Amino acid sequence: xxxxxxxxxxxxxxxxxxxxxxxxxxxxxxxxxxxxxxxxxxxxxxxxxxxxxxxxxxxxxxxxxxxxxxxxxxxxxxxxxxxxxxxxxxxxxxxxxxxxxxxxxxxxxxxxxxxxxxxxxxxxxxxxxxxxxxxxxxxxxxxxxxxxxxxxxxxxxxxxxxxxxxxxxxxxxxxxxxxxxxxxxxxxxxxxxxxxxxxxxxxxxxxxxxxxxxxxxxxxxxxxxxxx
Amino acid sequence: xxxxxxxxxxxxxxxxxxxxxxxxxxxxxxxxxxxxxxxxxxxxxxxxxxxxxxxxxxxxxxxxxxxxxxxxxxxxxxxxxxxxxxxxxxxxxxxxxxxxxxxxxxxxxxxxxxxxxxxxxxxxxxxxxxxxxxxxxxxxxxxxxxxxxxxxxxxxxxxxxxxxxxxxxxxxxxxxxxxxxxxxxxxxxxxxxxxxxxxxxxxxxxxxxxxxxxxxxxxxxxxxxxxxxxxxxxxxxxxxxxxxxxxxxxxxxxxxxxxxxxxxxxxxxxxxxxxxxxxxxxxxxxxxxxxxxxxxxxx
Numbered sequence: 001x002x003x004x005x006x007x008x009x010x011x012x013x014x015x016x017x018x019x020x021x022x023x024x025x026x027x028x029x030x031x032x033x034x035x036x037x038x039x040x041x042x043x044x045x046x047x048x049x050x051x052x053x054x055x056x057x058x059x060x061x062x063x064x065x066x067x068x069x070x071x072x073x074x075x076x077x078x079x080x081x082x083x084x085x086x087x088x089x090x091x092x093x094x095x096x097x098x099x100x101x102x103x104x105x106x107x108x109x110x111x112x113x114x115x116x117x118x119x120x121x122x123x124x125x126x127x128x129x130x131x132x133x134x135x136x137x138x139x140x141x142x143x144x145x146x147x148x149x150x151x152x153x154x155x156x157x158x159x160x161x162x163x164x165x166x167x168x169x170x171x172x173x174x175x176x177x178x179x180x181x182x183x184x185x186x187x188x189x190x191x192x193x194x195x196x197x198x199x200x201x202x203x204x205x206x207x208x209x210x211x212x213x214x215x216x217x218x219x220x221x222x223x224x225x226x227x228x
Numbered sequence: 229x230x231x232x233x234x235x236x237x238x239x240x241x242x243x244x245x246x247x248x249x250x251x252x253x254x255x256x257x258x259x260x261x262x263x264x265x266x267x268x269x270x271x272x273x274x275x276x277x278x279x280x281x282x283x284x285x286x287x288x289x290x291x292x293x294x295x296x297x298x299x300x301x302x303x304x305x306x307x308x309x310x311x312x313x314x315x316x317x318x319x320x321x322x323x324x325x326x327x328x329x330x331x332x333x334x335x336x337x338x339x340x341x342x343x344x345x346x347x348x349x350x351x352x353x354x355x356x357x358x359x360x361x362x363x364x365x366x367x368x369x370x371x372x373x374x375x376x377x378x379x380x381x382x383x384x385x386x387x388x389x390x391x392x393x394x395x396x397x398x399x400x401x402x403x404x405x406x407x408x409x410x411x412x413x414x415x416x417x418x419x420x421x422x423x424x425x426x427x428x429x430x431x432x433x434x435x436x437x438x439x440x441x442x443x444x445x446x447x448x449x450x451x452x453x454x455x456x457x458x459x460x461x462x463x464x465x466x467x468x469x470x471x472x473x474x475x476x477x478x479x480x481x482x483x484x485x486x487x488x489x490x491x492x493x494x495x496x497x498x499x500x501x502x503x504x505x506x507x508x509x510x511x512x513x514x515x516x517x518x519x520x521x522x523x524x525x526x527x
Contacts, residue, residue, distance in 0.1 A: 051438070073525075074443050081440035091435050095248050105439035107241075110234035152439065 002026040002062075003160060003191050004050065009059035011045050011215075019045040021215045023059070027193065029159070032186045034202050034224075035195040037212035043195045046212065047164050050193065051083055052076050064159055077108075084153030084161040084190075086182075088168040090145045092137040092152075098124065099133040102152045109156075123155040124148075127181055143174035150181055154190070161185060163194040167201065175201060234445070242452035245429075246460075252425040253457060259421045260461025260513065263414035264505050268469035270410055271501055272492075274403035276484075279492045281396035285363045290370050292356040293380040302378050303354065309376055310358060315369045317359040324352040353380055363393045411508060419516030422454060426520045433524045443525045450521040451514050458513025462505045469505070470498045 004027035011020040019042045027033060037043045048054040049061050052068045061068040064082045071079055092101050102120045111119075124133050127147035137145050146166060153161055163182060167175035179201050186192045196202065202209060202224075209224035210217060246253045292310070294303060303321070310319055328350055332339030345351060358373065360366050366384055374382050426433075436446045474494045482491050 076437070077440045077442040077445075080438060083440075085438055091431070091438065093432055093435060104435070107237055108234075108436075108439070108441045108445055110230040110237065112233070156440075 003029045003031075003064060004193070005060070005062040006046075006049075007060045007062075009049065009056045009061060011042070011049065011054065012057045019215050020049075020056070020212075023217050025210060025217070025220065027191065029191055030186075030189055032183070032192045032205070032207040033194065034205075034207055034209045035193065035212065036197070036202060036209060040214075041212040042215040043212050044164065045215075046210075047162060047193065047195045050160075050162055051085055052079055081108075081156070082159055084150075084156070084158040086146070086149050086153050086161065086163040086166045088165040090137070090149040092145055092148055094137050097134050097136055098129060098140070098148050098151075101137070101148055102155050105152045105155050119155055120151075123151040126154065126184075127151045141174075142170050143177060146170065146174075146178055147181065150178070150185075154185055158190065160191045160193065163192065163196075165195055165197065167196065167198055172200065176204075179205065235448075238445075238448040239452050241449040242456055245449065245453055246456050249425065249429070252428060256421045256425055256457045256513075257461045259417050260414070260458060260509050261464045263410065263417055264462055264465035264509055265468060267407065267410045267414060267508065268465045268501060268505055270403070270407050271504065272469065272473055272497065274400075274407055275492050275497050277399055277403050280489055281400060283490065284396065285393065286359070288360070288363050288366060288384065290358040290360065290366065290373065290382055290384040292358060292373055292382050293353040294355060295378045295380045296353060298354070298378040306376060306378055307356065310356065310373060313369060313372055315360045315362055315365050317361045319359075320357045322355050322357060324350045324354050327352050327355065364390075364397075366390070366393075414508060415512045415516065419512070419520060422457070422513070422517040423520040426450065426517065426524065430524055433521065437525070446525060447518055447521050450517045454513035454515070454517030455510050456513075457517075458509035458511070459506065461513065462509035466502045466505050469501055470494070473498065 004025070006023050006025040009020055009023040010018070012018050023046065035043045035046060045054055049056055049068060050063055052071055056069050059069065063079060066079050066082075068079060093104065096104065099120055102123055103116055106116050106119060121130070121133070124130055127150050129144060129147055129151065132140065132144065137148065140148065146169075150166070161182070166182070167178050170178065175198060182192060182194065183205065206223045208222050209219070211219040211221075211224075292306075294306070298306075307319060307321065310316060325347060328342050328345070332342050342350075358369075360369050367386070367390060370382050370384050370386070373379060433446055477491055477494050480491065482493070483489060484491060
């Protein structure tokens, strides 16, 4: 069974803009998928549907067996606990240290402190920030902050990692560093869905690529590259 | 076990966040402090006004002058008849001899004049001093007594008492309205300040939602934080009210201007007042923040 199933999905915003039009995608477990397209192509909307930041106007979105389209607002946390999400703007809390930012995602489970420490340090080590776990976000570079946000996303070992333009604010070298980490997470079995603008990354990694244009899925290629 | 751990995490988080967002916490606390001081002052004022009006009302007496030559039996029968009326609190008999002695003690001049009379020739009248339960109905009670046999005249400060009672009633109502109004204003101010605090932490709430925190999990620390802020905000008003009022009470020897106006003993008011202030602070703080955070949970 596919981990993510998007069936006949339409999304129309209240102002009348059609962001997505009849999208059908199946994503099996362990896949690595790039979602590409120009600004306003609908890729952000598609990503947002997966973690129920947006609801489809029509159609169904199944993520790990949950129908996101029918998920009530107060039940959203059940979906998000299955996911790790990485954003372009990192979304870190400036008043918390690296360690605390990562541990933040585990607090909700009420785990014993020892277990929390083990998992958090493990995640921080995976993204190569072991030396800086006591630093605050504003003492870190952009790339380092994004690594903290990845550590937070994977600390609970999610089945799916959703990345919304994770390298959008970073220079090419740093972006490649981030991609290596994400790729490694995928190799360990986590399904990755990543929206991006970065041609170099898409062309280098040769993964499955979904290309959107004006809300329509114009191409879905295994080992594809950036069109045009 | 897990639930307890989550609860303790929540309380811990609330404490941490009070100190981490110290400047915002301080503004919430000072807002609570200032409004609670006003509440404390108005409660103390209202208690004193109440005591004063109660004291005055308790002092209001109907003096029933008994017709000269009424037999002892008839006098006793009159007492029984008065006691039968519904609005009677107490009734005391004063013989004309007692009254003569009292008056003579009060003033030497009158003593001299009254000294010329003996028990037989005493020109004064025997009287009943009647206290009523409800001062507002004193007029009706007085006229009922006036209708009875062997009653010469009655006096109760007609007109003035009714006026006074009406005024006191209005004053009491006004003080209650002021206190309630202040409590409402406090609630509004506190929840507004906390709303600002929470607006500043939209990001934190957003991230909590994104990492899979349930709504109740997000709301709880804010609830506890409100409790802590409310509690901290009520400390200074309590100290000010208690020490301030005790100081004032001692300085004035328990009376205001004249001995007619006695102040409420601090022992009778300050414990309740402290509990009320803490409760207002804590409840308003907790619900203020609980309700404000709800608006941000629709992300």
